[in-house]
Amino acid sequence: MGRPKTDLFKINGKPMLAPDNGVGFSYEDLDASDSGRDESGIMHRIVVRYKVGKWSFEFGSISEADRQYMESLFADNAEFEFTHPDRNNAGTAVTSRCYRSKYDLSWYNAKKGMWQNYKFNIVEC
Incomplete structure (x- = not known):
């Protein structure tokens, strides 16, 4: 029996596996390259996009089959x-265009096909 799936998080409509711990959410405004302080120290901020999302997932241990699924x-x-x-109503699902640029994991037990510390971030495009 593998790790349970959750409909709270989906990739291209398919449910992700439920992570061990809470999922980290962060949101960041993107400023234009010409934003900054002038010679008198006053900040001139030109926001290109507000609240770009990033979600951090962690799995303490995961089987080979579950790793392959993810x-x-x-x-x-x-x-x-x-x-x-x-982000404004956790009871409502929304879909965003995103990417994953990196993931980390360690091979815990090759004989049993177990991995640990599987971590990755999903970032809004």
Whole structure:
């Protein structure tokens, strides 16, 4: 029996596996390259986009089969549709265009096909 799936988070419509711990959410405004302080120290901010989302996932241990399932969701796509709770109303799902640029994991037990510390971030495009 593998790890349970959750409909709270989906990649291209397919449910992700439920992570061990809470999912980290962060939002960041993107400023234009010509934003900054002038010679008198006054900040002139030109916002290109507000509240670009980033979600951090962690799995303490994961089987080879579950690792393969998760990696199949990303399938070496540069971008994908990510369904997640809305930042203003967690009871409502929204879908964003996102990417995953990196992931980390350690091979814990090769004989049993177990991995640990599987971590990745999903970032809004």
